[in-house]
Amino acid sequence: MLIFVGLGLYDLDDISLKGLQAIKEADAVFLETYTSVLTGTTIEQMREKYGKDLIILKRQDVEQKPEPILTAAKNGIAVFLTGGDPMVSTTHADLRIRAHEQGIPTKIIHGSSIVSAVSGLTGLQNYRFGKSCSIPYPAPKWFPKTPLDTILANLKQNLHTIVYLDIQENRYMSVHEGIELLEKLMEGSTDSIPLFVGIARAGSNSPVVAAGSSERLKLVDFGPPLHILVVPASLHEIEEEYLKNFAGYDPQ
Amino acid sequence: MLIFVGLGLYDLDDISLKGLQAIKEADAVFLETYTSVLTGTTIEQMREKYGKDLIILKRQDVEQKPEPILTAAKNGIAVFLTGGDPMVSTTHADLRIRAHEQGIPTKIIHGSSIVSAVSGLTGLQNYRFGKSCSIPYPAPKWFPKTPLDTILANLKQNLHTIVYLDIQENRYMSVHEGIELLEKLMEGSTDSIPLFVGIARAGSNSPVVAAGSSERLKLVDFGPPLHILVVPASLHEIEEEYLKNFAGYDPQ
Numbered sequence: 001m002l003i004f005v006g007l008g009l010y011d012l013d014d015i016s017l018k019g020l021q022a023i024k025e026a027d028a029v030f031l032e033t034y035t036s037v038l039t040g041t042t043i044e045q046m047r048e049k050y051g052k053d054l055i056i057l058k059r060q061d062v063e064q065k066p067e068p069i070l071t072a073a074k075n076g077i078a079v080f081l082t083g084g085d086p087m088v089s090t091t092h093a094d095l096r097i098r099a100h101e102q103g104i105p106t107k108i109i110h111g112s113s114i115v116s117a118v119s120g121l122t123g124l125q126n127y128r129f130g131k132s133c134s135i136p137y138p139a140p141k142w143f144p145k146t147p148l149d150t151i152l153a154n155l156k157q158n159l160h161t162i163v164y165l166d167i168q169e170n171r172y173m174s175v176h177e178g179i180e181l182l183e184k185l186m187e188g189s190t191d192s193i194p195l196f197v198g199i200a201r202a203g204s205n206s207p208v209v210a211a212g213s214s215e216r217l218k219l220v221d222f223g224p225p226l227h228i229l230v231v232p233a234s235l236h237e238i239e240e241e242y243l244k245n246f247a248g249y250d251p252q
Numbered sequence: 253m254l255i256f257v258g259l260g261l262y263d264l265d266d267i268s269l270k271g272l273q274a275i276k277e278a279d280a281v282f283l284e285t286y287t288s289v290l291t292g293t294t295i296e297q298m299r300e301k302y303g304k305d306l307i308i309l310k311r312q313d314v315e316q317k318p319e320p321i322l323t324a325a326k327n328g329i330a331v332f333l334t335g336g337d338p339m340v341s342t343t344h345a346d347l348r349i350r351a352h353e354q355g356i357p358t359k360i361i362h363g364s365s366i367v368s369a370v371s372g373l374t375g376l377q378n379y380r381f382g383k384s385c386s387i388p389y390p391a392p393k394w395f396p397k398t399p400l401d402t403i404l405a406n407l408k409q410n411l412h413t414i415v416y417l418d419i420q421e422n423r424y425m426s427v428h429e430g431i432e433l434l435e436k437l438m439e440g441s442t443d444s445i446p447l448f449v450g451i452a453r454a455g456s457n458s459p460v461v462a463a464g465s466s467e468r469l470k471l472v473d474f475g476p477p478l479h480i481l482v483v484p485a486s487l488h489e490i491e492e493e494y495l496k497n498f499a500g501y502d503p504q
Contacts, residue, residue, distance in 0.1 A: 004372070009362055013270040016260055016364065020269065085364060088374030093494050096375075100497045108372045110261055110364035112268065112337060115378060120256070120339030120360045123348075126367060127386070131411055132379050159383055203362055211501050245352045245367055 001097045002073035005085035006111020009203025011040030012049050019109045023050045027076030030069055034059040035091065036083030039225050040161070040204055054081075062091055066098060075106045085113035114228055118162055121209050124197070124232055125191025130159030135178050135229075136164045148185040151193065151231045158184065159225045163229040172225035177202065179214045197230040197247060198222055211247035254325035254351045256280065256338035258363020263454025264301050271361045275302045277365075279328030282321055285310040287343065290323030290458055291477050302389065306333075314343055318350060325356045337365035344356030366480055368412055369454045373461050375494025376449070376484055384412030387430050389418045400437040403483045412451035415481040424477035427452065431466045431481070447483040450474055451498060 003022050008014025015023075023029055030056045031043070038046075047054055055068075062069070072078040086092050086108055092131060099106050118124045133150035154161045163182075165173035175198035182193060193214070200222040201207040210220040211232075235243065243249035255274050267275075267328025275281055283295070283306045290298075299306055307320075314321070324330040338344050338360055351358050371378045385402035399415060408415045415434075417425035427450035434445060445466070452460040452474040462472040463484075487495065495501035 006364065008268055008364075011270075013273065014268050014362070016266050016268055018263075018265040022267065085372060087367040087375070088368055088378045090377060090490055092372075093375045093377075093490055096495050097490070097493050107457070108369075110266070110369045110372065111363035112258065112260075112364055113368035115368040116337040116340055116365035117360075117362045120337060120362065121345075123339070123345045125342060126340045126347075127384050131381065157383075165273055165410075182377065204358070222381070238342055238345055238349070242351050245349050 001077050002069070002096070002104050002106045003077065003079045004096065004107060005081050005109045006085040006113070006202065007038055007081055007083050009114065009117060010036055010124055010201060011204065012045060014112055014203055016109060016111060019111060022109055023052060023079050025077060026079040027054065028055065028078045029081065030055045030235050031081045032055050032057045032062055035089040037226070039201065050222050057179070059091065062095055066095055069095065070099055070102060070104065070239070071234070073099055074102070080131065083167050085111045085115070088113065088115065111204060114202055115162070116233060118199065118228070118230055121199050121202055121207060121251035122197050122230055122247065123239050124160050124230060124235065126231065128160050130154035130157060130161060132162040132164065132223065134164035135166060135173065135181050137168065137171070137173065138181070145185055148182055148191070152191055155231070158233040160233050161231045163231060165227050165229060166228070173227065175227045175229055176218060176225070179217060184216060193231055195242065197203060197232060198230045199230065200224070202228065209247045211243040211249035225232040246249050253329050254321070254348070254356050255329065255361060256348065256356045256358070257331050257333050257345060257361045258337040258365070259333055259335050261336065261362040261366065261369060262453060263290055263456065266295060266364055266455055268363060271363060272454060274361055275304060275331050277329060278304065278331040279309065280324035280330045280405055281305070281333065282307045282309050282311045282330065282429040283333045284314055289478070290335050291453065311343065312348055318347055321347065321355060322351055322356065325351055326354070326378070336348065337363045337367070340365065340367065362457060366454055367414070370451065370480070370482055373451050373454055373459060374449050375491050376412050376480055377488065377491065378483060380412050380485065382406035382409060382413060384414040384416065386416035387418060387425065387433050388426060389420065389423070390433070395438055400434055404443055406482070407485055409487040412485050413483045414485060415480050417481060419478070425479065426477070427474050427479045427481055428470060430479070431469060434446065435466060443485055447484050449478045449495065450485060451482065454480065459463045460498045463495040463501035
């Protein structure tokens with residue numbers, strides 16, 4: 001059996017009781033570290049807490065050489081751990097399909113995810129979010145305009161946008177970097193984004209949430225990763241109140 | 253202090269370790285039962301598991317008479333429990349603002365939510381979802397067309413839609429009811445929705461996930477609540493594979 005377990009947002013204690021139980025009963029425990037990471041703990045602490053060895057997986061281990069995972073799932077209970085909620089990424093969907101095609105039963109144990117946590121952290125109402133987007137670190141000759149297009153299309157429809165910031169091996173895009181990349185994409189155009197909300201360390205005891213213009217957010221020290229960015233549409237009354245109370249928002 | 257704790261999707265064991273710890277340390281524990289419910293457990297079982305009394309809150313207790321909650325939070329640690337992830341509803345945002353305005357520290361402990369779980373259950377990619385909508389039970393002279401408008405606008409932009417089904421006191425809208433209401437809204441028009449995905453009991457050990465035309469889904473027994481509906485846009489290859497494997501989808 002192959003059980004996908006979401007570790008939740010930030011540290012060791014964000015996993016569900018059900019998820020922890022699955023780990024304890026597992027014959028093999030895999031941890032993927034390429035779509036998300038728990039910045040509030042370490043692999044050593046996880047090993048200690050679970051009392052299990054953890055097999056660390058990079059992208060190519062899952063996408064190109066998944067046989068060890070599938071073999072473990074054929075011979076016993078294999079648990080596949082991922083930060084947040086599993087399956088938000090295509091790469092997990094593909095692994096579950098491969099398992100199913102080999103007759104291996106699969107199951108998902110969900111975890112807390114930034115997808116819903118943004119509403120709690122910002123007060124921006126869930127049903128007002130449009131399509132989300134991601135900003136990748138630009139590569140030589142590759143600097144896609146898609147994230148900006150998505151944000152502007154949502155703003156036109158008066159919808160909020162979640163902007164995922166790139167996660168690479170030991171390199172996590174910050175709110176400041178994300179805003180700068182968006183500004184670079186807008187250079188020479190009449191497009192503008194009047195309001196941003198930056199979030200750092202969602203799920204921790206002291207997340208930083210700050211709302212304002214790009215100028216204001218550049219003065220905010222968001223601290224260590226993970227960061228995420230939200231571009232709000234025009235605010236409803238309660239959303240504005242919330243950002244004033246919990247994100248230092250000043251409409252003036 | 254006022255701590256909002258998300259109970260997660262389905263039963264007693266969907267809460268995070270952090271959330272359970274907060275309950276154990278609380279001086280007063282409130283449970284709201286009007287925006288969501290855990291259908292996989294009972295209030296009695298919760299009381300037993302937590303070793304605490306639970307104060308049950310209806311909508312008017314939170315929105316019109318929140319003083320007992322705020323007083324408890326002033327005098328000690330008050331925990332406010334809600335199914336899923338807190339704050340996805342406006343009513344919680346309002347309570348947190350009131351607490352903050354009275355100088356009461358607040359905190360959120362997130363839980364698993366259908367907002368991200370739909371991606372795992374259906375394989376439909378998170379970044380392809382547009383604005384979500386809800387179908388309410390119609391009242392005399394009140395049968396809003398908004399949910400259909402949202403679905404059709406998303407389809408035009410090739411975006412998936414999460415369709416929340418009404419939750420009332422002891423009355424939970426089913427996938428079948430939701431589809432019938434949408435069909436009623438389309439009567440006499442040329443609008444059509446070619447593909448639905450119905451989900452029942454997300455987060456449980458045996459969720460039902462079924463994809464197909466309205467005719468096919470009407471033949472599926474989804475079982476007890478909670479139900480939710482998704483209207484997919486045109487499917488990417490991996491999404492189609494996923495629905496074939498895990499939702500009995502047959503494109504023919």
